[in-house]
Amino acid sequence: MNPVLLWFHQLGSPPVFDRFAARWVPVGFVLGLLTMAIGLYGALFVVPADYQQGDSFRILYIHVPAAWMSLFVYGLMAFYAVIALVWHIKLCEVLAMACAPIGALFTAVTLATGSIWGKPMWGTWWDWDPRLTSELVLLFLYLGVIGLNAAIEDRRAAARAAGFLAIVGVVLLPVIRYSVTWWNSLHQGATIKLFGESTMDASMTWPLWVMVLATKFWFVGSLLQRARADNLEREAGKDWARAAAGVER
Amino acid sequence: MSYREYVIGAYAVFAAFLAWDFLVPRLRLARARRNIVLRAKREAARKNGNPA
Numbered sequence: 001m002n003p004v005l006l007w008f009h010q011l012g013s014p015p016v017f018d019r020f021a022a023r024w025v026p027v028g029f030v031l032g033l034l035t036m037a038i039g040l041y042g043a044l045f046v047v048p049a050d051y052q053q054g055d056s057f058r059i060l061y062i063h064v065p066a067a068w069m070s071l072f073v074y075g076l077m078a079f080y081a082v083i084a085l086v087w088h089i090k091l092c093e094v095l096a097m098a099c100a101p102i103g104a105l106f107t108a109v110t111l112a113t114g115s116i117w118g119k120p121m122w123g124t125w126w127d128w129d130p131r132l133t134s135e136l137v138l139l140f141l142y143l144g145v146i147g148l149n150a151a152i153e154d155r156r157a158a159a160r161a162a163g164f165l166a167i168v169g170v171v172l173l174p175v176i177r178y179s180v181t182w183w184n185s186l187h188q189g190a191t192i193k194l195f196g197e198s199t200m201d202a203s204m205t206w207p208l209w210v211m212v213l214a215t216k217f218w219f220v221g222s223l224l225q226r227a228r229a230d231n232l233e234r235e236a237g238k239d240w241a242r243a244a245a246g247v248e249r
Numbered sequence: 250m251s252y253r254e255y256v257i258g259a260y261a262v263f264a265a266f267l268a269w270d271f272l273v274p275r276l277r278l279a280r281a282r283r284n285i286v287l288r289a290k291r292e293a294a295r296k297n298g299n300p301a
Contacts, residue, residue: 029271040260056252059259066263102270109266116259120252222270229278236285245285 012091014231015240021228028221035214042207050204059117064192065211066109069219070138071173073103077145078170081163091227093159094234096166097149098226102219104142110135122186130179131187138176141169155234 001009010016043061050057077099084092114132115125126132145162152158175182180189192198198205235241 044256044260054252055256058256062259062263101273105266105270109263112262112266113259116255116262120255218267218270222274225271225274225278229274229281232278232281232285236281236288241285242289245282245289247286247289 012089014091014235014238015244017091018228018231018240018244021224021231025221025224025228028217028219028224032214032216032218032221035210035217039207039210039214042210047204047207053121056117056120059113061207061211063110063113063117064208065215066106066113067135068212069215070103070107070110070135071176073099073106073219074138074142074166074169074173077103078166081166084163085160085167090156090234091231093156093163094227094230095223096163097145097159098223098230100142100145100149100162100166101226102222104139104146106215107135107139107142111139127186129186130183131176131185134172134176134179138169138172141165141172145169 011020039061043058047058049055077096080092080096080099083089084096111132114135118127119125145166148165149158149162152161179185180187191200192205192208232241232244
């Protein structure tokens with residue numbers, strides 16, 4: 001078998017995953033914190049204040065990466081859920097359910113920081129604008145997945161049911177992405193573009209890209225940590241889990 | 250036109266959420282480990298005829 005495929009197959013084994021996660025959780029968090037320190041230094045102390053928004057535009061450096069993560073994590077959760085449902089891979093159930101609280105946190109950060117920015121710029125904490133409302137619905141979807149997963153006692157049946165909900169909810173992602181294009185929105189259109197020229201000066205965008213990278217590293221650490229805890233709970237009766245918990249035989 | 254308090258508030262929210270995201274799974278992992286140890290102790294006590 002191809003060595004990469006073989007490695008993936010082996011990673012599906014709970015004890016192998018536990019060892020893998022134990023090794024990579026600190027790496028994800030340390031890289032996340034280091035890149036975040038660089039990005040935040042740039043965002044708060046290096047880039048100049050905006051000529052119209054003053055310092056309030058600095059909120060963008062946490063708001064935009066969090067918003068992108070809220071969509072990315074949802075997509076990944078649905079992807080894992082599809083694999084879990086089609087191929088019945090237990091680890092993918094674990095990973096899909098581990099994505100949900102992280103995605104919910106990033107969505108909550110997006111809504112909270114957007115609201116804090118909106119008060120001085122729009123004159124209101126909240127508006128039932130298409131972008132804000134669809135992002136709020138995304139938070140409710142995440143909470144629905146978490147709630148459904150917690151409500152069913154059989155862990156595998158719970159993950160499958162919550163996985164279905166996650167997959168159905170994918171239809172919301174393009175609605176959020178294009179809400180500012182499809183409807184009249186108080187929320188501004190895309191300022192920063194992955195492909196094409198951004199309407200923000202390049203001297204002000206580098207901390208944003210660093211923060212985007214930092215949130216990805218952080219996500220790796222957080223996902224593996226949550227999945228590791230869930231994996232250990234599910235496998236509590238197994239010998240490897242006892243050994244991992246330090247129980248002498 | 251500083252809006253410093255809004256910037257501080259937003260970054261504080263971000264830091265608080267990250268701290269939560271870091272700590273909660275760590276505590277859950279520690280609890281899972283503790284439960285496994287306690288379960289092993291109960292089983293050992295039952296085997297020795299000494300219900301714990």
